[in-house]
Amino acid sequence: MSNKTIKSALISVFSKDGLEPIVKELNKQGVTIYSTGGTETFIKNLGIDVVPVEDVTSYPSILGGRVKTLHPKVFGGILNRQNHDGDFKEMKDFDIPQIDVVIVDLYPFEKTVASGASNQDIIEKIDIGGISLIRAAAKNYADVICVSSVDDYAEFLELITDKKGNLSEADRKAFAAKAFNVSSHYDSAIFNYFNADQTIPALKISETNGKVLRYGENPHQKGFFYGDFDALFTQLHGKELSYNNLLDVDAAVNLIQEFKGEKPTFAVLKHNNACGFAQRDTVLQAYVDALAGDPVSAFGGVLISNTQIDEACAAEIHKLFCEVVIAPGFTAEAEAILKGKKNRILLVLKDTDFAPTTVRTCLNGVLVQDKNNKTDQIEDLTYVTNSKPSNDAIDDLIFASKICKHTKSNTIVLVKNKQLCASGTGQTSRVDALNQAIHKAVSFNFDLKDSVMASDAFFPFPDCVEIAGNAGITSVIQPGGSIKDQLSIDYCNDNNIAMVMTGTRHFKH
Numbered sequence: 001m002s003n004k005t006i007k008s009a010l011i012s013v014f015s016k017d018g019l020e021p022i023v024k025e026l027n028k029q030g031v032t033i034y035s036t037g038g039t040e041t042f043i044k045n046l047g048i049d050v051v052p053v054e055d056v057t058s059y060p061s062i063l064g065g066r067v068k069t070l071h072p073k074v075f076g077g078i079l080n081r082q083n084h085d086g087d088f089k090e091m092k093d094f095d096i097p098q099i100d101v102v103i104v105d106l107y108p109f110e111k112t113v114a115s116g117a118s119n120q121d122i123i124e125k126i127d128i129g130g131i132s133l134i135r136a137a138a139k140n141y142a143d144v145i146c147v148s149s150v151d152d153y154a155e156f157l158e159l160i161t162d163k164k165g166n167l168s169e170a171d172r173k174a175f176a177a178k179a180f181n182v183s184s185h186y187d188s189a190i191f192n193y194f195n196a197d198q199t200i201p202a203l204k205i206s207e208t209n210g211k212v213l214r215y216g217e218n219p220h221q222k223g224f225f226y227g228d229f230d231a232l233f234t235q236l237h238g239k240e241l242s243y244n245n246l247l248d249v250d251a252a253v254n255l256i257q258e259f260k261g262e263k264p265t266f267a268v269l270k271h272n273n274a275c276g277f278a279q280r281d282t283v284l285q286a287y288v289d290a291l292a293g294d295p296v297s298a299f300g301g302v303l304i305s306n307t308q309i310d311e312a313c314a315a316e317i318h319k320l321f322c323e324v325v326i327a328p329g330f331t332a333e334a335e336a337i338l339k340g341k342k343n344r345i346l347l348v349l350k351d352t353d354f355a356p357t358t359v360r361t362c363l364n365g366v367l368v369q370d371k372n373n374k375t376d377q378i379e380d381l382t383y384v385t386n387s388k389p390s391n392d393a394i395d396d397l398i399f400a401s402k403i404c405k406h407t408k409s410n411t412i413v414l415v416k417n418k419q420l421c422a423s424g425t426g427q428t429s430r431v432d433a434l435n436q437a438i439h440k441a442v443s444f445n446f447d448l449k450d451s452v453m454a455s456d457a458f459f460p461f462p463d464c465v466e467i468a469g470n471a472g473i474t475s476v477i478q479p480g481g482s483i484k485d486q487l488s489i490d491y492c493n494d495n496n497i498a499m500v501m502t503g504t505r506h507f508k509h
Helices: 022-029 039-043 053-057 072-079 086-094 109-114 117-122 131-141 151-160 170-192 243-261 283-291 311-317 331-338 390-406 431-441 463-470 485-494
Strands: 008-012 030-035 103-105 145-147 210-212 224-226 233-239 263-269 273-278 299-304 320-325 345-349 355-363 365-370 410-414 418-422 452-455 475-478 498-501
Touching: 008 039, 008 072, 008 131, 008 431, 022 030, 022 151, 030 039, 030 053, 053 072, 053 145, 072 086, 072 131, 103 131, 109 117, 131 145, 131 170, 145 151, 145 170, 151 170, 233 331, 243 263, 243 273, 243 299, 243 320, 243 345, 243 390, 263 283, 273 283, 273 418, 283 299, 283 311, 311 331, 390 410, 390 418, 390 452, 390 475, 390 498, 410 431, 418 431, 431 463, 452 463, 463 485, 485 498
Parallel strands: 008 030, 008 103, 103 145, 299 320, 320 345, 452 475, 475 498
Antiparallel strands: 210 224, 233 345, 263 273, 263 299, 355 365, 410 418, 410 452
């Protein structure tokens, strides 16, 4: 691999942050600097000589700045092969200057979209010259080094300072990879803006924030997380989150969002399902009653609250071995207590919007769907039995339905007085799910008399409502929609069980 010493640089950037020391170092090394517009003015104001690009091209910046660098003398200077006799001759014949470095950052397209700007403002932030310079310089990494983002300024400065501008092909290739990462992400963002209505059946996902995890689902698997974790959470304490931690945190956050702004609500999750859940007047009581739902499964689980965790609640949590505790905040006293276990992860959940779609691999492709943003409400209910649930039972039914929505199918959820008594999760038979839930509830000493039952799907036979009635359950919520709905309705009418239907199925596979 050949080393090349930088002798010339083209600099045309949107953001000037961190640029000054680079320009000064290049000038110190005797590098000829070409530039345009605001960047040219910035360099001149540093007292450093700069050659305007229009002096090279004999063309001014035109069309309101839309065309500045799009010229054969600029791109010839970047794309020429320095070891190619024909290219060398043409460079000389057409008086094209050699360019060894291209420093460009792109117009902030994504930030402009996120700001709610007008369509015209967004279109003007689609970079043409910059993206072309990046692709050209990165393609010709054998001779040119491309610095394509302000995030890479510090690394580039260190490189040229340490090596006195004499860079290897490996250095240039590494920056080329960064450049194509920038350009591909930029183009994906633009495509997704234009394809917001998804008329073109194409999937473009680009995440430039990534980290290597300790391992994947199991120690023999590699694991990675791509996304801006810090946009959602502030980590106060504990070790790095694992692949499985992240899956549980995702499940916990999606569940607790259903109870945002409500009375103190606490959930304990294990393997993506709630094993304990309660809503009370204080966060302490909510935690105590959530833990009572299944104190065995809670060991090593993920805990989440919809309200700030105080000292009293933290003192109780500290008695339990748990992996992660999540809340919108912790009092100073609570934080100090929970930090008493060095590996316990404490996360402050920020008020942030979540992705509108879910994505998962399937076979040799990808499945994408709208996120299940439907939450069952009282006004959605159809009262299909002679017996009507009481107001308290209706509250419990809606409460149970929200938990059921976030529990693996087939599932049955049993609730009494805003407390999860038990759930049957991920069963191949709905009858098995119900029997599992009843067995767990009884084993943890719950009295199911006057409790409620939620199902993620309809009952094709009356067996479930019969089992539920025999266990003391008096109200049921389910989506309905079976051609045999009437069989379950008839059983409920004959046995004084209230049933409501939502019309919405909540499968979670």
